[in-house]
Amino acid sequence: MLFDLQPKTRREDLYDREEKLREFEDALHLGEKLVLILGIRRLGKSSLLNVALSESNLPHAKIDVRSLYFTHGSIPQEMLAKRILGSLISSLPPSGKLRLGMIEALSSIKGLRLSGVHVEFEKKPDLAEILERINSWAESEEKRVVIAFDEAQYLRLSGVQYDGLIAYAVDNLPALTFVLTGSEVGMLHDFLGLDNPKKPLFGRYAREITLERFSREQSIDFLERGFRELGIDVSPPELERAVDRLDGIVGWLSMYGYLRGVRKLPEKDALNELFHRAEALVKEELSSLLSYSRRYGLILKAVAMGNETWSEIKEYLEFKAGRINDAKFSLLLKNLVKYGYLDKGARGYSIPDPVVAEVVKK
Ligand code: ADP
Ligand code: MG
Known part of the structure; x- marks a missing residue:
């Protein structure tokens, strides 16, 4: 399945x-x-x-x-x-x-x-x-x-x-x-x-x-096939909405499919339940990092809220948690990239997983 x-x-x-x-x-x-x-x-x-x-x-x-x-x-x-x-x-x-x-x-x-x-x-x-x-x-x-x-x-x-x-x-x-x-x-x-x-x-x-995430087309096709396998009809706009929230990350897509298709929850409840489970999972995964420094959580939150550049993120962090020197701050950012929680691109930093981004924004 x-x-x-x-x-x-x-x-x-x-x-x-x-x-x-x-x-x-x-x-x-x-x-x-x-x-x-x-x-x-x-x-x-x-x-x-x-x-x-x-x-x-x-x-x-x-x-x-x-x-x-x-x-x-x-x-x-x-x-x-x-x-x-x-x-x-x-x-x-x-x-x-x-x-x-x-x-x-x-x-x-x-x-x-x-x-x-x-x-x-x-x-x-x-x-x-x-x-x-x-x-x-x-x-x-x-x-x-x-x-x-x-x-x-x-x-x-x-x-x-x-x-x-x-x-x-x-x-x-x-x-x-x-x-x-x-x-x-x-x-x-x-x-x-x-x-x-x-x-x-x-x-x-x-x-x-x-491994890369699925493309948008693949994600929709994956959901369609999964629902077909369960003999359940789900409308194309619903599939689009799910992929809007979950992107091409197969773990989230299959969890959505499971909640919607196996547990038979209505669309909204399935998404709510998914984010509820995601919150517990992501918190657990982040817990050892956060026990080193709660600044890791604040940096992720800053990025989730749309701060992209080194200085925007630093400004947010200092506003929340007081001054931090440049070298220390850069090290925290670098570690988050190494742990796979941040991507560093031409425009700046981003969170590769939109579900994680929603969870850390809270
Ligand atoms: P990872 O080890 O990268 O964290 P997993 O292999 O544990 O990922 O997969 C996460 C979830 O996604 C599981 O529920 C798994 O069944 C599902 N999954 C992973 N890859 C695929 C795939 N290619 N097709 C269908 N489901 C998949
Ligand atoms: Mg694994």
């Missing part, structure tokens, strides 16, 4: 991502080591990743780094190792030859106890060793193994140098491909440091698959 609220897992539920799926397939086919799936929140990165992994038919591990981070307050190596192994084993057919072979290959890792897909360590695991074992197994099976980190920028919030580990794997473990998604595109780039001579991944090549 197009209007499902969960990330998609099947190609037939994925609207217009054929080209991106092809790119992903192509990267795997060429044996590329590092693939990035980028784009602001709710453009369908996790959905694309799910479908791409399941269609690849390759052994793979997928780790939701954001939820791991929020559960543990950091990304402990042991948790990451458990998730990688558990997910990898689950991706192989139960009691098939491949799964048994992989378990056999992993069983020589010191301190590791496997029962089914349940993973325990008796002592602190060595992730590099684990990746080496996976790589050797993959080479012996002549297969590629994909290790995917969803919202990978959270890997940077940890005492462990995961960038160094990935660099080691990229250089030395040829049967592994790492796929990293990121909503906070600037943060992910900073973490990887492909252009930063001081970072371990400096100079490595990464295939970047960037």
